[in-house]
Structure formats: C-alpha cells, structure tokens
Amino acid sequence: ARITLRQLLDHAAEHGYGVPAFNINNMEQALAIGAAADKLDAPVIIQASRGARQYANDIMLAKMIDALVEIYPHIPICMHLDHGNNEATCATAIQYGFTSVMMDGSLKADGKTAADYDYNVGITKRVADMAHWAGASVEGELGVLGSLEHGGGEQEDGHGLEGTVSHDQLLTDPDQAVDFVAKTKVDALAIAMGTSHGAYKFSRKPDGDILAMNVIEEIHKRLPTVHLVMHGSSSVPEDLQEIINKYGGQMKPTWGVPVEEIQRGIKHGVRKVNIDTDNRMAITGAIRKVFAENPSEFDPRKYLKPATEAMQKLVSQRLEQFGTAGNA
Numbered sequence: 001a002r003i004t005l006r007q008l009l010d011h012a013a014e015h016g017y018g019v020p021a022f023n024i025n026n027m028e029q030a031l032a033i034g035a036a037a038d039k040l041d042a043p044v045i046i047q048a049s050r051g052a053r054q055y056a057n058d059i060m061l062a063k064m065i066d067a068l069v070e071i072y073p074h075i076p077i078c079m080h081l082d083h084g085n086n087e088a089t090c091a092t093a094i095q096y097g098f099t100s101v102m103m104d105g106s107l108k109a110d111g112k113t114a115a116d117y118d119y120n121v122g123i124t125k126r127v128a129d130m131a132h133w134a135g136a137s138v139e140g141e142l143g144v145l146g147s148l149e150h151g152g153g154e155q156e157d158g159h160g161l162e163g164t165v166s167h168d169q170l171l172t173d174p175d176q177a178v179d180f181v182a183k184t185k186v187d188a189l190a191i192a193m194g195t196s197h198g199a200y201k202f203s204r205k206p207d208g209d210i211l212a213m214n215v216i217e218e219i220h221k222r223l224p225t226v227h228l229v230m231h232g233s234s235s236v237p238e239d240l241q242e243i244i245n246k247y248g249g250q251m252k253p254t255w256g257v258p259v260e261e262i263q264r265g266i267k268h269g270v271r272k273v274n275i276d277t278d279n280r281m282a283i284t285g286a287i288r289k290v291f292a293e294n295p296s297e298f299d300p301r302k303y304l305k306p307a308t309e310a311m312q313k314l315v316s317q318r319l320e321q322f323g324t325a326g327n328a
C-alpha cells in the first residue's frame with residue numbers, strides 16, 4: 001500500500017530501525033526493490049530525482065509505482081521526490097502521486113550554489129505548508145553535502161559546487177537544526193556530515209575527521225523525535241568495484257560510507273538512508289560481466305535480468321543491515 005514518509009518513519013522510530021531510500025530510473029530498478037521488499041517483508045522508500053523524472057517520464061514513473069502497489073499490496077511503499085529544487089518540482093511530484101517530497105533548500109535552484117539560511121527556511125516552509133495541505137510529507141536539508149576531505153568546493157564526482165563553500169556549511173549546525181525544524185515543520189531532516197553523492201566520497205576508509213558521525217549524535221540529542229536523513233550513503237563496496245574493473249570498467253580506488261557507520265547513525269535518530277550509487281554499480285558490474293563473457297548476446301533480457309538480480313541482492317543486504325526487514 002502507498003504510505004507517506006511520515007507514517008513510515010514514525011514506525012521506524014518507534015521500532016528503532018532505518019529505511020533505505022533507493023533511487024529508481026527504470027522498470028528493472030523498481031522490480032528489484034519490489035522483489036527484495038516482498039521477500040524480506042520490509043517497507044521501502046523509492047525515490048526519483050528530477051533527472052529520473054526527465055529520463056523516465058512522470059507518467060511512466062507514476063504508473064510503475066501504481067504497479068508495485070498492486071503487485072505487492074502488503075508492502076508499505078513511500079514514493080519520494082529526491083532533491084526537489086523549488087516549489088514547482090515538489091508540487092508536480094505530488095500531483096503525480098508521490099507521497100513525499102524533498103525540498104533541498106540548502107542549494108539554490110541551480111542545484112550547485114549554496115543558499116543562505118533565510119532562503120532555505122523560506123522555501124522549505126512554503127513547500128511544507130503546500131505538501132501538508134495535500135497530505136504528503138516533506139524532507140528538508142540543512143547543511144551542504146560535500147567532501148570534508150576535499151574542502152567542499154571541488155568534488156571528484158562531477159557534483160561540483162559553484163563558488164566557495166565554507167567548512168562550516170559542510171557540517172550541519174545542531175543549534176540551527178532546532179530552529180530550522182521549528183520554523184519549517186519538516187517531517188524529516190537531511191543533514192551534512194562529510195558525505196557527498198557519487199562513488200568518489202573518500203580516498204581512504206573514513207574516520208571521524210572526514211565522516212563526522214558525531215554531528216548526528218549532537219543533533220539527535222537536541223531533536224530526539226526528529227527523523228534524520230543521511231544522503232550520499234552508498235558504501236561503494238570493494239567487491240562491486242572489482243567486478244566492474246574485472247570486466248573492462250575503469251573505476252579508481254575509492255571508499256564510501258561503511259555500513260557500520262550507518263548502523264551507528266540509526267542508533268542516533270537516522271531513519272532514511274539514501275542509496276543510489278551502490279545500485280548503479282551492482283547493475284553495471286552485472287551487465288559488464290555478460291557483455292565480457294558472452295559478446296554475441298544481444299537480447300537485453302539476458303543482461304538486464306542479471307542486473308536486476310544484482311540490484312535485488314544489494315537492496316536485500318541493506319534491508320537486513322538497517323533492520324528494515326520484517327517490518328512490513
């Protein structure tokens with residue numbers, strides 16, 4: 001059944017688990033998540049970015065979610081807009097049946113310039129009012145996602161920020177978080193503590209200097225009932241890097257967010273954990289393997305089926321690791 005983010009995360013908080021939010025762009029990714037959730041009896045958050053909406057078409061995305069709800073009526077499914085950039089992208093997502101939207105006011109609408117605090121409060125509050133009138137939930141973001149290791153400005157993954165971002169902006173200020181939630185009434189709060197989007201987060205296994213999990217603990221102390229969201233939470237598993245490179249890929253050595261750090265976050269109020277890159281890697285590795293081992297193959301099902309299975313495996317691991325399994 002369709003469920004809002006608020007309903008889903010209230011249950012997660014009550015029972016002390018976290019919920020991965022997986023990005024989708026196509027049918028195979030939707031089927032992989034549905035199958036994993038069904039097998040493990042887990043609620044799921046499926047999210048689409050603005051890029052996904054352009055890629056797949058809003059109507060196609062909406063109907064895929066309708067289909068999952070119909071195929072798996074017993075699974076709670078939240079359909080969420082990832083990184084909405086203004087009032088309009090959030091409003092149209094709700095019109096297409098999304099039960100939750102993210103208004104990312106940490107950045108200006110161009111998606112690459114850090115916004116000031118008053119801009120963020122204003123636009124997030126307007127979206128929260130609108131979404132709540134329509135029965136949808138809202139995620140806001142305070143603090144700019146970016147690498148503490150690389151100083152925030154230049155990211156290696158193409159998600160570079162325009163202009164200078166101070167070290168301060170890369171870590172959410174716990175006191176400001178209290179004010180932000182009070183003013184905007186968001187249902188969930190995304191915070192910044194050193195992660196970035198994409199595969200190239202850290203050049204070594206992260207420690208407290210570059211992955212500031214203590215920020216989460218400070219915010220949770222002040223806001224014990226607020227649902228926290230970790231973006232950039234792919235773990236970038238070494239075995240997936242190896243599969244991709246073994247079959248002709250060229251990924252440079254890199255580190256993501258260790259699962260045990262996410263588990264620590266879940267003990268301190270983290271309820272939604274955004275994962276896209278790990279699934280992209282699982283899919284790409286599986287497709288490369290078929291292409292390398294069987295270059296005469298040209299039936300897309302022959303490589304999309306293993307790709308779907310590889311994503312289902314990754315999704316299942318996270319549903320187990322975050323304690324989501326068994327909570328549908």
Ligand code: G3H
Nearest residue numbers: 023049051052083197276
């Ligand atoms: O925000 C990052 C997510 O991984 C979505 O990425 O904008 O390329 O669809 P995307």
Ligand code: 13P
Nearest residue numbers: 198232233234274276277
């Ligand atoms: P990853 O790139 O680490 O998968 O993060 C995804 C994300 O935060 C989507 O909003």
Ligand code: NA
Nearest residue numbers: 081082083102
């Ligand atoms: Na989001």
Ligand code: ZN
Nearest residue numbers: 197231232274
């Ligand atoms: Zn994100």
